[in-house]
Amino acid sequence: MVQAHSRALGTKRISEPYLLIEGGYPLSGEVSLPGAKNSALPAIVAACLSDEEVVLHNVPLELNDVAKLIKLLNDSGANVEIKGDELHCKGSAWMGGTLNAELAGKIRHSLLLLGAAAHWRSSLFLPLPGGCNIGSRKHDMHVSALQELGFAMEESELGLHLRESQPKERTVITFPYPTFGGTLNVLFASVRSNAVVELHNAARNPEVLDVIKLLNDMGASIEWLSSNSLQITGVERLHRADFTVMSDRIIASTIISAVGATKGSATIRNATTRILESEVAVWRQAGLKIEEIDNGIYVEWNRPLEAVNVTTAAYPGFHTDIQPLHTVLMMNASGTSELKETILDGRFSYCYELNKLGANIEVKDGGFLCVNGAAGQTAVIHGVDELYGTDLVATDIRGGAAVAVAALAAVGTSRITNLYQLERGYGNFTEIFTALGAQIMKVNH
Numbered sequence: 001m002v003q004a005h006s007r008a009l010g011t012k013r014i015s016e017p018y019l020l021i022e023g024g025y026p027l028s029g030e031v032s033l034p035g036a037k038n039s040a041l042p043a044i045v046a047a048c049l050s051d052e053e054v055v056l057h058n059v060p061l062e063l064n065d066v067a068k069l070i071k072l073l074n075d076s077g078a079n080v081e082i083k084g085d086e087l088h089c090k091g092s093a094w095m096g097g098t099l100n101a102e103l104a105g106k107i108r109h110s111l112l113l114l115g116a117a118a119h120w121r122s123s124l125f126l127p128l129p130g131g132c133n134i135g136s137r138k139h140d141m142h143v144s145a146l147q148e149l150g151f152a153m154e155e156s157e158l159g160l161h162l163r164e165s166q167p168k169e170r171t172v173i174t175f176p177y178p179t180f181g182g183t184l185n186v187l188f189a190s191v192r193s194n195a196v197v198e199l200h201n202a203a204r205n206p207e208v209l210d211v212i213k214l215l216n217d218m219g220a221s222i223e224w225l226s227s228n229s230l231q232i233t234g235v236e237r238l239h240r241a242d243f244t245v246m247s248d249r250i251i252a253s254t255i256i257s258a259v260g261a262t263k264g265s266a267t268i269r270n271a272t273t274r275i276l277e278s279e280v281a282v283w284r285q286a287g288l289k290i291e292e293i294d295n296g297i298y299v300e301w302n303r304p305l306e307a308v309n310v311t312t313a314a315y316p317g318f319h320t321d322i323q324p325l326h327t328v329l330m331m332n333a334s335g336t337s338e339l340k341e342t343i344l345d346g347r348f349s350y351c352y353e354l355n356k357l358g359a360n361i362e363v364k365d366g367g368f369l370c371v372n373g374a375a376g377q378t379a380v381i382h383g384v385d386e387l388y389g390t391d392l393v394a395t396d397i398r399g400g401a402a403v404a405v406a407a408l409a410a411v412g413t414s415r416i417t418n419l420y421q422l423e424r425g426y427g428n429f430t431e432i433f434t435a436l437g438a439q440i441m442k443v444n445h
């Protein structure tokens, strides 16, 4: 059991749920990955593109983003039900209406209901979507792609309005940047029609590939023309399917980071390095032992880590969602490294939390523009020898995970608040790390 003592802790009583961590111990053991949030959320929307039942397995049902998305879909005419550990989904031609602003405003994936409503030729008012506060999260490419497909769309300060309309017969779209959500919206809007759509510079993240596999299992016709161009040939309707969502590669990275930072070892089941190639190459270069094993990854700290520079990029580049976890490895490495974030301009607020533990990270103007046109930042990470537990805030999903992982490596007690953010992406954070021997518990109030 975690003991609540540390010289660095504040004396204030905390009146919200928090994570209590007694850090400074090497982690070891074996854990199994849950389903991936960033595949499961679009897969749930995709499953509502048929009026026959689609059964999804391995959905991380404990995530609050999943509950919010199910509510939004059911409010707009779908029928999504949790049955045991399965999710049974059915869409309908009524999918549309006006989405609840509070719910839509809490998750980024509410944007995907635009593609679903276009699919059903319905009209939809989507109040502005939410998600992590990690920079300017634009949706101009979603709007222009749907318009290019022939759907009537208007944008106001309050949200996005898709009007009941029909797609054109042939469209060629080229994204200026391979947007994850934009690619999914084009797929959802195009799979059921008389149309043929070519999409160039499409996102090819493993999570997008997972959703394409689901759609093809449902009868869609989506094929790759080249490594980043897709052709979607519309079909009359999609049908029933039974699909297992892929495992969460970002949680795999979170465990790898924790093992490296605490100088431990772990076996991660339901995992593969094949969808983490850029990240694993960097961490091997830094000195971590990472091996592909039967149905899993084995990771071990066996020598002091060395600083390695990283620049985030669209897949197959180093994933922006994983950069906060890389920072934790680098603050525990010898030497200084630079981390250049090119996707999201506001993704470094967690660094100020890490500095409270004794890290030495400077966040500076990087002198470049991110893919969304905003000024980009670079974090300069100077490795340190010791970290000490303290009171910390989970700034966003992955920043929150980074802070918690760093607290596992820091000597003494840490308390982490604003858990809502962390729990948007990690339903079983304490269970995963308890299985690896961590002294961690959630304190509820």
Ligand SMILES: CC(=O)N[C@H]1[C@@H](OP(=O)(O)OP(=O)(O)OC[C@H]2O[C@@H](n3ccc(=O)[nH]c3=O)[C@H](O)[C@@H]2O)O[C@H](CO)[C@@H](O)[C@@H]1O
Binding pocket: 038, 039, 041, 108, 109, 135, 136, 137, 138, 139, 140, 141, 142, 143, 177, 178, 179, 180, 181, 182, 320, 321, 343, 344, 345, 370, 371, 372, 373
């Ligand atoms: C639920 C989910 O899976 N979310 C992921 C998805 O978010 P999301 O779907 O928001 O990611 P995108 O790939 O669309 O966005 C990445 C960048 O492109 C910009 N952009 C995007 C769309 C657009 O129309 N115009 C535009 O400029 C965004 O502002 C951002 O700077 O990818 C992000 C970047 O890999 C991840 O951090 C999120 O975890």
Ligand SMILES: C=C(OP(=O)(O)O)C(=O)O
Binding pocket: 037, 038, 107, 108, 109, 130, 131, 132, 134, 321, 397, 398, 425
């Ligand atoms: C940024 C993330 O999610 P979202 O797009 O849902 O905010 C994430 O998963 O790290």
